[in-house]
Amino acid sequence: MDGIPPENFVTMIEAVHKYGRYGPLGKNKEKTMDKTIETIYTGILDGNQHLVAQQVTEALNAGLSPDLILKNGLVAAMSEVGRLFENGEYYVPEMLIAARAMQAGLKLLKPSLADTGVKAVGRVVIGTVAGDLHEIGKNLVGMMLEGAGFEVIDLGTDIKPEAFVNAVREYKPDIMAMSALLTTTMPNMEATIKALEGAGLRKQVKVIIGGAPITEEYANRIGADGFGYDASLAVKVARSLIGG
Amino acid sequence: MTKKSPIKEQMSARERILAALQGKPVDRIPFVPLIDTYSVLDMPAHVQQVMQAAASEGYWQGMLAAIREIGCDIMLRHVYVTKSASGAPHLNGFGRFEPPVVTSSRMEGSLLVETLETPIGTLTGTWGFTEMHGWIPHPVKHLVTDHEELKIFAYAVEHLCLEKPEPDFENFGNAEKAIGEAGIATTSFLNTPLMDLIETCWGLENTYFLLHDYPDEVEAILDRLHQVQRLVVERIAESPAKVVIEYENTSSTLLSPKIFRRYCLPLLNEYADILRSADKIFLVHMCGKLAAFAGDLASARFNGIADISPHPTGNFTLDEAAAALPGKVLTGGIDATTFIESDLPRVEAKISALIEGIKPYPGVLLGSADTAPRGTLLETFRLIQHLVSTVGSYLGRAAESYRPGEFLTSISGADKTPQSRGSTPVGKEAVESVDMHQVLQELTRRLDGKRPEVTGIIKFTVTGDKVYRLFIEQGRCRLEISDGPSDASMAGNPKNLLALFTGKLNAMAAFMTRKIKFDGNLQLLGVLAAAAE
Numbered sequence: 001m002d003g004i005p006p007e008n009f010v011t012m013i014e015a016v017h018k019y020g021r022y023g024p025l026g027k028n029k030e031k032t033m034d035k036t037i038e039t040i041y042t043g044i045l046d047g048n049q050h051l052v053a054q055q056v057t058e059a060l061n062a063g064l065s066p067d068l069i070l071k072n073g074l075v076a077a078m079s080e081v082g083r084l085f086e087n088g089e090y091y092v093p094e095m096l097i098a099a100r101a102m103q104a105g106l107k108l109l110k111p112s113l114a115d116t117g118v119k120a121v122g123r124v125v126i127g128t129v130a131g132d133l134h135e136i137g138k139n140l141v142g143m144m145l146e147g148a149g150f151e152v153i154d155l156g157t158d159i160k161p162e163a164f165v166n167a168v169r170e171y172k173p174d175i176m177a178m179s180a181l182l183t184t185t186m187p188n189m190e191a192t193i194k195a196l197e198g199a200g201l202r203k204q205v206k207v208i209i210g211g212a213p214i215t216e217e218y219a220n221r222i223g224a225d226g227f228g229y230d231a232s233l234a235v236k237v238a239r240s241l242i243g244g
Numbered sequence: 245m246t247k248k249s250p251i252k253e254q255m256s257a258r259e260r261i262l263a264a265l266q267g268k269p270v271d272r273i274p275f276v277p278l279i280d281t282y283s284v285l286d287m288p289a290h291v292q293q294v295m296q297a298a299a300s301e302g303y304w305q306g307m308l309a310a311i312r313e314i315g316c317d318i319m320l321r322h323v324y325v326t327k328s329a330s331g332a333p334h335l336n337g338f339g340r341f342e343p344p345v346v347t348s349s350r351m352e353g354s355l356l357v358e359t360l361e362t363p364i365g366t367l368t369g370t371w372g373f374t375e376m377h378g379w380i381p382h383p384v385k386h387l388v389t390d391h392e393e394l395k396i397f398a399y400a401v402e403h404l405c406l407e408k409p410e411p412d413f414e415n416f417g418n419a420e421k422a423i424g425e426a427g428i429a430t431t432s433f434l435n436t437p438l439m440d441l442i443e444t445c446w447g448l449e450n451t452y453f454l455l456h457d458y459p460d461e462v463e464a465i466l467d468r469l470h471q472v473q474r475l476v477v478e479r480i481a482e483s484p485a486k487v488v489i490e491y492e493n494t495s496s497t498l499l500s501p502k503i504f505r506r507y508c509l510p511l512l513n514e515y516a517d518i519l520r521s522a523d524k525i526f527l528v529h530m531c532g533k534l535a536a537f538a539g540d541l542a543s544a545r546f547n548g549i550a551d552i553s554p555h556p557t558g559n560f561t562l563d564e565a566a567a568a569l570p571g572k573v574l575t576g577g578i579d580a581t582t583f584i585e586s587d588l589p590r591v592e593a594k595i596s597a598l599i600e601g602i603k604p605y606p607g608v609l610l611g612s613a614d615t616a617p618r619g620t621l622l623e624t625f626r627l628i629q630h631l632v633s634t635v636g637s638y639l640g641r642a643a644e645s646y647r648p649g650e651f652l653t654s655i656s657g658a659d660k661t662p663q664s665r666g667s668t669p670v671g672k673e674a675v676e677s678v679d680m681h682q683v684l685q686e687l688t689r690r691l692d693g694k695r696p697e698v699t700g701i702i703k704f705t706v707t708g709d710k711v712y713r714l715f716i717e718q719g720r721c722r723l724e725i726s727d728g729p730s731d732a733s734m735a736g737n738p739k740n741l742l743a744l745f746t747g748k749l750n751a752m753a754a755f756m757t758r759k760i761k762f763d764g765n766l767q768l769l770g771v772l773a774a775a776a777e
Contacts, residue, residue, distance in 0.1 A: 047456060088536065090500075091496055091499065091500030091501075091502075091503075091536075092448070092452075092496070092497060092498060092499065092500070093452045093499060093500055093503055094500065096448070096449055096452050096453070097452060097453070097456050100453060130376075131374045131375060131376030131377070132374070132376060132377075133372050133374060133377065133382035133383075133384060134382065136447075136448050136449075136497075137497075139449065157384075158372075158374060182376060182377070182617075183580045183581060183583075183584050183617045183618075183619065184376040184617065184618050184619060185376045212497075212556065212557045213556055213557055213579075213580055213581050214556060215555075215556045215581070218581075230497075
């Protein structure tokens, strides 16, 4: 404090009054920030990918914290999408369009998230099991998990047990998610779980499964940790498995 | 008190099914599972042999043989009343494209590649097969994925032929004659344009993204596709088919009630008006989650819904659907997971309860929720057939004769385990002594000069023999014993190849049962048929 001219203190105090959080211009700035987040939020719900991308860019340029944009904008919006889906107000088309808008924003946000050291809430490896080429359900679950703040590594379709095992070994995910749409490919879910056991990796990862013929009873029978009835509930199960 | 019409004892399956489809009294609940080649892939050898032998005549012939062997009431699917266009199987579903639009297809290993060529660009879609999918291809790369491709597709659909397809009523008549009193044949047509795009050439994501971003352009395409579809329906209305099934595959996992109401229901009602005014029974195959659509379905103008799915694939049990959709004919009700259940006493209890639940409702036919799955035991089909004949009987004596567990005890000792999945349990086929060189030389001689518009190389890889190549240069043919590049190829053992060339083995049946592997330009392979002319 010694040696600092008194007039500098005056300037500092005036600046705080003018530009600080509770000052006239600071309040406007906060309002502007809230408005931007709100626009991102509603943009996602409306499926307006261009608006979301534009607003995320503006938010970053305005100095908003990437973590704030992610949590209060993207994740909050996708959580609302999930709620609307469970309530029967949104269906798959609305969910897809919203998820696309979210991904448009997330793509722009990712570098900043990395720079500021913001970590994903968890890491998920997802794939459709061996012999099965269906991907819609897997894609939707992947999008919703991303929207919930997870890092998602999509292995694709027709993934053999050993490929799942290798992915767990390489990426060390918190969760491994498997999808199957045929009664003939369902057994590969159990085969994959057994392959994880054989590789000594079973305890390192939580396993959730889903798909048209899959039931909770089946998931319990084969030793999965969770069952996702639909994309929205899959996110809830994933969160609960990592203690979120 | 109104006088009840007497129920004829021991109705024929045909009488029973037709009565049920009209909501009239029946002697017992019919059992009409949807069976196709996928369903029988793990069946005992004798079922497969019977199917394969009959399939050399054609697809429905093979299915009829399989269903007879299985022993349920026959509601044969997909007996066409029109001739299909040649070219690419999925693109053909839209109709016949006229010049300058050209469609083609080829096999590249285990991938089916379909191409749509126009003066403003070319679209390519790729379909994959896996052992578990059976012969059912699944899109791995969609034909249309962005706005530029949408514009090319729009150009192509503007060049769809606006004429009714050529009829083939004789095919249907033959099927009905072959089935006789054991059941009925039904004819089919594809789903509404939006659902077709979702399920085939565009995929779910691309369809909804493009519909959201370019609604006017997408709707113009849908309108055009509907114009063509309507002509198909008008032709079907002229046919001898009494029962028509459209394969819509509605499910809330694919679309919302709002989208269904806007893009699908009005068209289904329009088709219903055409078909019902021609005295057809019009069913719509809806094998997904339907609860969200109940209100719309109740007021829809089609006669009923085929292949209803309960949990877990669907969310409507058959009795729930019957209660929610009064007056609608319904088939289905048994989920794939129940069919593949190996605990047969548990299956018996489940199906008995289901039958008791649907008995109060007229117009309900027990069946599979979508295709009966691969891996279903023959005994499961026979158990269900027994249950509909006893528990499902409306005639006191038959119903009273039911004893839980008795049927299973009577068949105990029969092989209840499915054959190992993924293998054709017919056993190794003996490679008979066939001189393939001589066969191919004869083929070459017969083909020589017949098709001057054709140039290409066809390779034949003969198991236990050599590799041959047929060189066709503007219709002139030359055979070589050599390996090397080719435009199309087929591989198989001598017996199967000979059967194919002599018409004893149908090409589609050969492909489905993996007797012969095809690769490359499929139209070029089709030229070989000229050798038989």
